Amino acid sequence: MRRILSLALIALFAISARATEVANEIIRIATDATDLILSTAPNGRLYQVYLGPKLLHPEDFAKLSPYSRAGSDGSAATRGWEAYMTAGMEDYFEPALQVTHADGNMSTLLKYVSSEKKSIDGNAEETVITLKDDYYPMEVKLHYISYAKENIIKTWSEISHTEKKPVLLHRYASGIIYFERPSYYLTEFSGDWAQEMQMSHQQLQFGKKMIDTKLGSRAAMHAYPFFELGFGEPAKEDAGEVVMGTIGWTGNYRFTFEIDNLKNLRVLAGINPFASTYELKPGEVFTTPEFIFTRSDNGKGEASRYFHDWARNYQLRDGKGDRLTLLNNWENTAFKFDEDILAGLMKEAKHLGVDMFLLDDGWFANKYPRNNDRAGLGDWEAMKAKLPHGVPGLVAKAKEAGVKFGIWIEPEMVNPKSELFEKHPDWAIHLPNRETYYYRNQLVLDLSNPEVQDYVFGVVDRIMTENPDIAYFKWDCNSPITNVYSPYLKEKQSQLYVDHVRGVYNVFQRVKEKYPNLPMMLCSGGGARCDYEALKYFTEFWCSDNTDPVERLFIQWGFSQFFPTKAMCAHVTSWNKRASIKFRTDVAMMCKLGFDIGLKELAPDELTYCQNAVANYKRLKPVILDGDFYRLVSPYETNHTAVMHVSKAKDKALVYAYDIYPRFAEKTFAVKLQGLDPNKQYKVEEINLMPGAKSRFAQNGQIFSGDYLMKVGLYAFTTQTLQSRILEVTAQ
Numbered sequence: 001m002r003r004i005l006s007l008a009l010i011a012l013f014a015i016s017a018r019a020t021e022v023a024n025e026i027i028r029i030a031t032d033a034t035d036l037i038l039s040t041a042p043n044g045r046l047y048q049v050y051l052g053p054k055l056l057h058p059e060d061f062a063k064l065s066p067y068s069r070a071g072s073d074g075s076a077a078t079r080g081w082e083a084y085m086t087a088g089m090e091d092y093f094e095p096a097l098q099v100t101h102a103d104g105n106m107s108t109l110l111k112y113v114s115s116e117k118k119s120i121d122g123n124a125e126e127t128v129i130t131l132k133d134d135y136y137p138m139e140v141k142l143h144y145i146s147y148a149k150e151n152i153i154k155t156w157s158e159i160s161h162t163e164k165k166p167v168l169l170h171r172y173a174s175g176i177i178y179f180e181r182p183s184y185y186l187t188e189f190s191g192d193w194a195q196e197m198q199m200s201h202q203q204l205q206f207g208k209k210m211i212d213t214k215l216g217s218r219a220a221m222h223a224y225p226f227f228e229l230g231f232g233e234p235a236k237e238d239a240g241e242v243v244m245g246t247i248g249w250t251g252n253y254r255f256t257f258e259i260d261n262l263k264n265l266r267v268l269a270g271i272n273p274f275a276s277t278y279e280l281k282p283g284e285v286f287t288t289p290e291f292i293f294t295r296s297d298n299g300k301g302e303a304s305r306y307f308h309d310w311a312r313n314y315q316l317r318d319g320k321g322d323r324l325t326l327l328n329n330w331e332n333t334a335f336k337f338d339e340d341i342l343a344g345l346m347k348e349a350k351h352l353g354v355d356m357f358l359l360d361d362g363w364f365a366n367k368y369p370r371n372n373d374r375a376g377l378g379d380w381e382a383m384k385a386k387l388p389h390g391v392p393g394l395v396a397k398a399k400e401a402g403v404k405f406g407i408w409i410e411p412e413m414v415n416p417k418s419e420l421f422e423k424h425p426d427w428a429i430h431l432p433n434r435e436t437y438y439y440r441n442q443l444v445l446d447l448s449n450p451e452v453q454d455y456v457f458g459v460v461d462r463i464m465t466e467n468p469d470i471a472y473f474k475w476d477c478n479s480p481i482t483n484v485y486s487p488y489l490k491e492k493q494s495q496l497y498v499d500h501v502r503g504v505y506n507v508f509q510r511v512k513e514k515y516p517n518l519p520m521m522l523c524s525g526g527g528a529r530c531d532y533e534a535l536k537y538f539t540e541f542w543c544s545d546n547t548d549p550v551e552r553l554f555i556q557w558g559f560s561q562f563f564p565t566k567a568m569c570a571h572v573t574s575w576n577k578r579a580s581i582k583f584r585t586d587v588a589m590m591c592k593l594g595f596d597i598g599l600k601e602l603a604p605d606e607l608t609y610c611q612n613a614v615a616n617y618k619r620l621k622p623v624i625l626d627g628d629f630y631r632l633v634s635p636y637e638t639n640h641t642a643v644m645h646v647s648k649a650k651d652k653a654l655v656y657a658y659d660i661y662p663r664f665a666e667k668t669f670a671v672k673l674q675g676l677d678p679n680k681q682y683k684v685e686e687i688n689l690m691p692g693a694k695s696r697f698a699q700n701g702q703i704f705s706g707d708y709l710m711k712v713g714l715y716a717f718t719t720q721t722l723q724s725r726i727l728e729v730t731a732q
Ligand code: GLA
Pocket: 330, 360, 361, 373, 408, 476, 478, 523, 524, 525, 526, 542, 545
């Protein structure tokens, strides 16, 4: 009897061992708030089985079926959400990967091989999953990094093969994620020059909605590489499940949102495959850009703060460092200046109290001097007529004035009227057999060509070698790629869009390696370059040439969805003089503050006001640059807007309240603050007042509990046009 029992036990053990062998392998990619769970299936393939709020009990994972979302079409048994959907098999929707193999076969079927995990800095975890085609020697590695505290997941893939001849990659997304919800709402960001990051939303319906760009270099000019998803309703600020995503690619990107026959949503992010079939040689690895996303159950505000923290902790160059306030000369002088005028402006910068003077466009080129935007790009020697002592003369003047010195360049571009173009016409992207179309009178240099990469790196290197004291670069990029033809790539034209961007990164990387402590502003005719790959190399970016403070309130509202304050440059200028200097400055104060205005055109009390504002900004920088950001009242929904910064310790906050164009006798409402400690007492004081002006904020100087401020709020708005208030909130 005992023998029978033990035989039975052995048999049972064997069965359960076999069961474990064939059991689905679960791969959990988790942050503190979110689980992305992948599972293998008995067919050997890998599926997404869950993406949502973090699950409490790992024993539940086995109940998540890879095939549960299959249709009623008979193929049900083997259809699911493939972790990296390939073309040519039984799923007929948009694939992540589409390949023509060396023998002409256009199908790919990936099976799971293995996965490994490693910790990064104790807070993030990288998961690498290896998949292989079950017939062709092709491999895909899926990378996922999950940042626990910041609740960010980023994913990308590496594609390689050892087929006898090159294969053609037609589609090569960074990643794909799936959702099963009652309905889906997309918020997108569109724009143009001076209209960056305009937000709109729509309900997604069956089929595809794409957000993409084909502009090549000034890539985000019309469509910004960001999206927000709401489920059941448009993504809300302070409640509900939202997903927010972006792609780190400084060129043509594409997001595809596809609702399939089962009313499930697939989101693909990647390089835009438009005109970009890539020939991948045996042994070569094609690495896709990073698709970065977050998910929150408490609305976009929290999801934005996840992005802000993650950017400062991991992605943005010098994310934890300080930022310099500055005086720029572009809006003030444009191309009309000389050494004396600039020396005067440096003294003004010092008088204003900012850290640096930033010299903009127009300082270079001699044979074809850069006195307007029609000539000179490419010839990066100081223009003798304007600057007889060259850049060293300016650096010396800045030292004398007691400010740092920064300089503008646009090294990826060339004007046909330049010595560079005369010498190297084949370095510019342009068609050999058609009339040339110029955008801002210039052409894009062909950075797929390593010689051109050396030249562009050399622009920075030569300026820095001559002037090691230069403290800052503003790196511009005004033209999209026009006349799309690379003299270098010859018959491989379909690799231009990808290889060009890789060339740009090669230059960025070399600059960063050689000058690791040099802060740099990314600019692209305003804010048309603002992706998280470029921002590994740049400390900040220029949000828009539109510095009308009213427009800026919308633009900054848009960019703040994804970027921390310290990455967003905002300058006080003379755009929209109907707005007071106080209003203009109060708008710029919520970002990385700079000025681009002739101080001589200011009345004495206006100048004093600006000096005080700069001093306040410097005093409050730790809160503004490194605190938590809350969007309190949307300019899209009311005639007012308000935002706030709160220090991580919750002992200091700043509330920014703006009345845009209120209606006559409009009912004002209290602004409820966020992020404070409900049990702390806070004193509320208005700052940035015009000299001699008394605060008209009725609650000025009073003390409130954090609880009161968050539940009852402050009467910070007025019914007057273009009024602003900045309130300093200090724990007692
Ligand atoms: C672009 C930038 C501006 C300025 C000009 C100079 O338009 O966005 O800030 O630098 O170029 O030509």
